[in-house]
Amino acid sequence: xxxxxxxxxxxxxxxxxxxxxxxxxxxxxxxxxxxxxxxxxxxxxxxxxxxxxxxxxxxxxxxxxxxxxxxxxxxxxxxxxxxxxxxxxxxxxxxxxxxxxxxxxxxxxxxxxxxxxxxxxxxxxxxxxxxxxxxxxxxxxxxxxxxxxxxxxxxxxxxxxxxxxxx
Numbered sequence: 097x098x099x100x101x102x103x104x105x106x107x108x109x110x111x112x113x114x115x116x117x118x119x120x121x122x123x124x125x126x127x128x129x130x131x132x133x134x135x136x137x138x139x140x141x142x143x144x145x146x147x148x149x150x151x152x153x154x155x156x157x158x159x160x161x162x163x164x165x166x167x168x169x170x171x172x173x174x175x176x177x178x179x180x181x182x183x184x185x186x187x188x189x190x191x192x193x194x195x196x197x198x199x200x201x202x203x204x205x206x207x208x209x210x211x212x213x214x215x216x217x218x219x220x221x222x223x224x225x226x227x228x229x230x231x232x233x234x235x236x237x238x239x240x241x242x243x244x245x246x247x248x249x250x251x252x253x254x255x256x257x258x259x260x261x262x263x
Contacts, residue, residue, distance in 0.1 A: 097122055097125065097126050097127065097184070097188065097199070097204070098126070098127045098129060098178065098179060098182045098184040098186070098187045098188065099115075099118050099122075099126055099127070099128060099129070099187065099188040099189075099190050099196070100129040100130075100131060100174075100175055100178055100187045100188070100189050100190070101114065101115070101128075101129070101130050101131065101190055101191070101192050102131045102133075102158070102162060102171060102174075102189075102192075103130055103131065103132050103133065103138055103192050104132065104133035104135075104136040104137070104138070104158070105133075105136045105137055105138055105139065106136070107138070107192035107193070108138050108139055108141075108142035109142075110192050110193045111130070111138070111142065111146060111192040112142060112145050112146055113195065114190060114191070114192055114193065114194055114195055114196070115128055115130075115146050115148075117195040117196055117197055118188075118190060118196045120197075121196050121197055121198055121199050122199060127149045127150070127182050127184065128146065128147075128148045128149050128150070129148060129149065129150035129151075129152075129178045129182070129187070130143070130146060130148040130150070130151050130152075131152050131154055131171075131174050131178070132151065132152065132153045132154070133153070133154065133158055134153040134154060134155045135155070137153060149182070150178055150181060150182065152174065152178070154170055154174060156169075156170030156171075159248060162221070162250070162251035162252075163248045163249060163250050163251065164247070164248055164249055165238075165243045165245075165247065165249055167249075167251060168238065168249050168251055168254050168255060169235065169238060169239070171189075171251060171255070172231055172234060172235040172238070172255065173235065175187055175189065175226070175231050176228060176231045176232055176235065179228040179231070180228070184228070185204070185227055185228055186204065186225060186226055186227035186228050186230070186231070187225070187226065187228075187231075188202065188223065188224070188225045189221075189223065189224055189225075189226070190222070190223050191221060191222045191223065193222075194222040194223050196223060202225055203225075204225065206225070206227075207226070207227050207229065207230040207259065208224065208225065208226055208227075208230055208256060208259040208260065209224065209225040210223060210224030210225060210256060211223070211224070216253070217257055217260055218252055218253045218256040218257040218260070219252060219256040219259075220252055221250070221251055221252025221253075221256075224252070224256055226255075226256075226259060230259050233259075234255060234258050234259050237258060237261075238258070
């Protein structure tokens with residue numbers, strides 16, 4: 097199982113805890129990918145403690161909190177490339193301030209699996225699973241349509257909302 101964190105420098109302390117909880121939940125079999133913000137990277141000390149299997153610095157704008165079309169498209173591209181590099185059928189996107197204590201809720205056969213809040217038709221961004229096929233479909237869909245310039249597209253609502261259409 098592959099889990100991906102999109103991080104930046106100040107996330108270091110909570111990232112260490114989040115990765116530790118995931119590794120424990122995965123019974124030591126989990127693969128960790130840390131996608132760092134080149135403009136505000138994690139410290140070398142933090143990276144030594146996390147010991148990710150995959151580490152990448154990206155320069156797409158994060159929009160303050162994973163928002164905006166450049167961020168959404170950058171995240172999709174990055175998740176797809178990490179899945180391919182890890183030879184995994186999908187990934188669990190985890191926020192740095194989220195602790196995953198168990199994986200029994202996760203259906204890895206589902207195109208999208210996560211937590212939905214109330215009447216909103218999207219998986220909450222703190223933690224969700226997507227297959228590589230779903231990631232590719234969503235990315236292709238976005239790339240083939242008009243995207244309102246300047247819209248602060250929130251990552252979770254934008255990516256997982258469209259995923260539900262493609263399932």
